[in-house]
Amino acid sequence: MQVIEEGLLSLCMIVKNEEKWLPRCLESVKGVVDEIIIVDTGSTDRTKEIAQEYGAAVHDFEWNDSFADARNYGLEQARGEWILWLDADEEVDAEGREHLRDVLSQQECFFGRIKVVNYYGTFPVSYDRSHIMNQYRLFRNDPQLRFAGAIHEQLDVEALDLPRNSVFVLPVTLHHYGYLEETVAEKGKKERNLRLLEKALEAENHDPWLDYHYASELYRSEKLAEAFERVNVSIASFLKSRRKPPSLFYKLKYSILMALGSYEGGWPGIELAIKLYPDYVDLHFYKGVILMSMQKFTEAIEAFEYCLTLDEDHPSYLTMVGTGSFLTWYYIGSCYELMENLPKAEQAYRKSLELSDTMEQAREALQKLGVSESAPEN
Template identity: 50%
Template structure:
């Protein structure tokens, strides 16, 4: 007889009446208990959570997201913990995969596919994809660390080769709406995050990630010079601590330099980043953009072809939708047009638009070439 495993949903919330129902609706039929840690809601959040049969716990906010999450985990009774944010939603067509995953005895920690929307509205072509650890066995001692941008302490629990092999993945998408422009503005996330991050930066032995997260906040509001300063400090701190800087740092660094139009400053440094992470399509794409604007067009064309070959399925990296598909085809078109290969350029623009019909730059470039062809 198969022993039934129980699944606990653990969340922390504050004033989430606009989205908490959507989140709970997406998992109510597949979890065995709902543990909600409320850090001071003054709207209908608690009332809505109660309507789903949640166990709502009060937690006095101490400016530490990990403490709040761990408070909920300590009171959960399930064999497995699923953690979500209120501004997230599990794909309803895939949610039963959560139940299937409970009986995979080979794993202690499971990753899902996190789909992060950005921009003014939900658009499947404006997303950042990455795999994210969201399910873990309660009895293994997993806990959250870091006051902000909290993460699971997987490195402390899974150390040996055998233990690391107990990390798995399930084909389940979770949609995150919290960084759409409206949500960021309403929640005043920039002000909250930057204040907390700077406080943590003042602490002794702060994580090298703190400068990265500060840089990300400044990047989001187009303060590129300040963002660049912080991402470089993060890279240095990782190196001094004896670690290879994570791929996300180089993605942010070269995105900043491209935003600043500093193509000379980005070359040839991008080569070293690509050598560290050769299968990271975003870094390859940035290399292609840098080469294109340095008028190294033939070299850039080869890079964009490689981006298309790599695609966007390698979710161990933070992947910006389009860089291994329609954006790479658009830049391929630019390269071909510059080389005088007009028919091939037209095909590239058409391919780009077939994958994303809202890419105005590709449409304008295509129409311009077609108008010339008619004349």
């Protein structure tokens, strides 16, 4: 029988062949968590030895194609009153990491939410090349609360009747490196995930979230036409059951359209998505790109300027860093350049670079205009 001890914080992880990433992850929570539960699903490298060096309790689990089963096995071993769950390719930011323990003093809350920064592209990482989202990464150790889903597993919160104020927001940032190109290639994530999702989709009346996740994997595998078809299936499934499709579905749909170059295919549908999520900066950004591609430059600038009034670090959405700042200023500059208003184009490009010195497109645009990157003298 599982014994839960008050005042303890347990870290629960599932791993396989993570010797490259695991030390960084465990070092980031050293001295913050009270126990480390590692579920190993078949490592052949030094993963288990590294975990033990950090004082972890390592439990072997025979892989059965279910991430939820592996995570739940780890939960059964945890003694902590609260549980933090991480993946090996994640790292808790040093600034504020001690606030993870703040959940231990919460009497009414059931979940702890932290900011997750998902990097894309290649090393070295940059915050300007990331998507950010607040996620529930801490929760009370309750035998009724378990993960569900063979892949892209999620906590089955419907199993508990929780009050609306059951979430505690912590000033903690988590860095996730799992979507970097070399990480995805090293782990063969695309092939594995597609295989597991295809298996799960064979079930009748499957959760439309599976269609969304399958579309996401197809998108990352650059199978864009298939991805677009599948994400529309996921949206239609929600609408058919008279449920509001999650904002993530629309973000993916218009990301795919942008990648396909099918800008006019997003009009006027993007307006309907915005009606559902009027404060989602990414959707307004896509609207601006669509209008720009249709040569409606004045309307596009209006859409982009509205982006600048919205929060790109919104607690409810997955947002691309820059859609409410440097990326938007670059596109405003592009619109003005296409309108042959070069002074305003230059001003916007400079604003983009001022907000992000990694914005190479803005730097190249200034060079194309034949002006110096440095700010002009008054």
